[in-house]
Structures are given as structure tokens and as C-alpha cells.
Amino acid sequence: MIEINNLTKSFGKNLIWKDVSFQIEDGETLAVIGKSGCGKSVLLKHLNALMYPDSGEVIIDGQCVFDLNYSELRLMRQRFGILFQGGALFDSINTFENIAFPLRYFTNKTEGEIKKDVEEALDMVNLKDAGSKATSELSGGMRKRVGLARAIILKPDYLLYDEPTSGLDPQTSDEINELIVSMADSFDLTSIVITHDMHSVLSIAEKVAFLDSQKLSWFGSIDEMKKSEHPPLVEFTTASEYKIKA
């Protein structure tokens, strides 16, 4: 379980959000929604202490991640897989090596085992033959899928997605959404998905956290969200609905 308590973050004088608190149960899929620039990516980076808050805590299985020393932190971080917004692939090595990277450094697997694992992961994200491609040859959607393959290669407990469908065509978005659901099922994952794509929220999430006006504006289940009359949330969701119909 991940517990977020009274988290506040600012950059200099620029307050991002204040007093954010919510919980994520094991096995759940949570969507974090909100306007561009409201601090969704920043929130994500607090979960495994890639960023430190001004105050507040993130507690994972009873331990506050901000209290860990660097070697404890590194162990904790290995329980997370992250798909970054642009894929964050290492551009000095090819696709295969990107996915193999964590295996090479963190496991004692032989070359044969690594090859097998990487091919399996590529297969899972429907990119069977892309292994030898340079990362610069990949399209946006492919980059995200390679990033996803790399994120799951060490079988994490938590999988974080930063806007997995943004910038993709509707069909590819649906494929990614299906992938997110199948990942969660097949690895028994706890997933946190940052997005402003309501279509994707409805097809993958069980719970929703809505960031707005520098705070956690709303939190609840998908069913509650559909019934909610919380004005900013209604505004945000109807804006997307309108976009879907238009």
C-alpha cells in the first residue's frame, strides 16, 4: 500500500500543490488526472523520491521513502517500474539494450537468459522485431512501448505511467490502454497512471485522483466520479467528453 500524507511541493516561490493526501491499495489501478502543468509528473516523482517535498510523507509498506538513506532508497526504487512521458529511452544504446539494461546491471542472468527475457518483453508490448532498431528510429508510440517493456523487465510491484497515451492516435492509445490492463492482471501490479485522457481513465482505472487549483481537488472511485457534482471535476470531465464527441 502507498500512503501519501499532507504532501506539499514548491519550486522556489512557485507552489505546485499543497497538502495532498490519499492512499493506493495493493492491486489497484489509480488514475491521476488534471490540467497540463498542474504537477502530475512532479507528484509521480515523489512516490519513489526522485524529488523531495517541502513537507509531508509518502509511506510504502510502513516506511517513509524520504527517510531512507541512498542505499535503502535504491532497493526501494527497484520495486517501481516507470514509463516516463517521452519514454526516456537511453539514446546511446539500441532498443534491445535499453530493455536489457536493468537486467545487465541488477541480475546475474546469462546472455541467453537476457535475450529470452527481452524478447518476451518486446513480444508483450507487440514490438517483436524492433530490438535492433536505434531509439531514434522509433515512433512516439513505439518509444512508449519500449519504455514500458523496460519498466516491467525486473517485475516491479508498482508500475507508474506518465501520460502513456498522450500524443498517440486513438487506435494506438487503445492498444496502450489494453496493455496497461493486461500488465496489471498478469503481474498483479499496483498501477498509477497519469493522464488527461478521460477515455483512457474510464477504460483502465478503478480510482481517480484529480489535481486542480494547487491541491488534490477530488478523490474517489470511477463510479463516484461519474455521479460527482464537484464543479471543477465536472468541468474537467465534460471538457474531455465534448472533445470526444466533437
Place this chain on the structure above:
Amino acid sequence: MEALKQLGQYTLLLYQALRSVTEFSTYRENLFNEFVKVGYQSIPIIMLVGVFTGAVLTLQTAYQLDTDLYPAYIVGSIVAQSVIIELAAVISGLVLAGKVGARISTELGTMRVSEQIDALESMGFNSVAFLVLPRIFAGVLMFPVLYIIASTLGIIGGVVAGAADGILPAAEFMKGGRQFFFPEDVVFGILKSFVFGFVITSISCFKGYFAFGGAEGVGNATTQATVLSCIYILLADFVLAAILL
């Protein structure tokens, strides 16, 4: 206030790098790559810098001393000593602040803004050991080598320019050079280049590692890295001269 915060951040980064020295397996491969990029691939430009510095200095020294008061070989003494003590290290340093420093800060800055550094860290990987340490090591180990190349070529450039321009024959130049040759000067030059190597690579790593704000942010980081490197090279040069000469 901002400057103090930056200094704190810089010190912390260096501390983290120092603490990671034992993680050799993390940076071994990058270390070799950096030796090649910082050292080997800088040899041509450094040779060019050396030759021209020595040649121009010879012509100008001869021009300035154009009286019959001094024996011609004094030109060799002045050129050789200036090259060894000051010019080979400082001019190479300033050139490498552009070549090496800009490359490092752009590379790390791009990795930062495209979240590659976050990706490394999020795997439980020590990104400082992986990225910063090998670059600083390459700087402090390769710059002295480049210095020796620059000063050797500087003296050769001086000899050739002096002979070609009819200022003094090569043997006279060498005689002058030897007369005021002190091994301590070479040690001093090596020490300087060692310090410059550290200044350039550590500042550039720092600026790149903490870059933010997209392509523009990387551009800013690179500009600051090269400008700061040049400033601190000149400062360090002054401080070393004041302490050691």
C-alpha cells in the same frame, strides 16, 4: 542567496560522486569512453593550439626584444618558459572549456530534460557514479596529458617559427630554452592542467545534471557551463600562481 544554493548543490554533487568511487563496475565502461572523448579526441585541436601559441609567441617576443641588448637565444628562453608555465595550460583550458565542457553539459542536460537521468535513478541506478564520476576522472587524468602535448608542440612551433622567420636558428632556441628550464615549472603546469580538468568537467557536469526546462534549459546550462568554466580557469590560474610561484 541563489549563488549559495548553487554552491551547496555543487558540493553535494561532488560529495555524492566521491562517495560513489567504490562502485567501479557502474562507471568502468563509461570511463573508457570518456578517456577517448575527453583525451584522445582533443589531441588534434590541442596540437593546433600548441603550435600556433608557440609560433606566434616567438614572432612577437622577437619583435618586442628587437634591440641588440639581448642575445637572440633569450627568445627561446622566454617562449619555452611562458609556454610551459602559463600558455600551454591556460589556452588549452579555455579551448577545452568549449570543446569538452559544452559537450558534457549538453549531454547531461539532454539526459536530464528527457528524463533519462530520472529513468536511471528510478531503476535504483546510481546516476552520479554512472555519468558524473567518469567525466571528472577523465578530466583530471587526461588534461595533464593534453598539457604535455600542448607544451611540447608549443616549443616545436616556436623553434620552427623562429628558424623559418630567420629570427634565430633552432639550436640557439633550444639553448635558450634549456638555460631557463626548471622541472618545477613542468610540475606546476601539470598541476594547473589537473585543476583545470577538474574545474571544467565538474562545473559542466553540475550544470548539465541539474538542467531543467526543455531545449532552452539545456542551452542555458551549456552557456553557463562554458562561461563559468572560463571564469574559474582564470581565477584558479591566478590563485595557483599566487600560492605557488
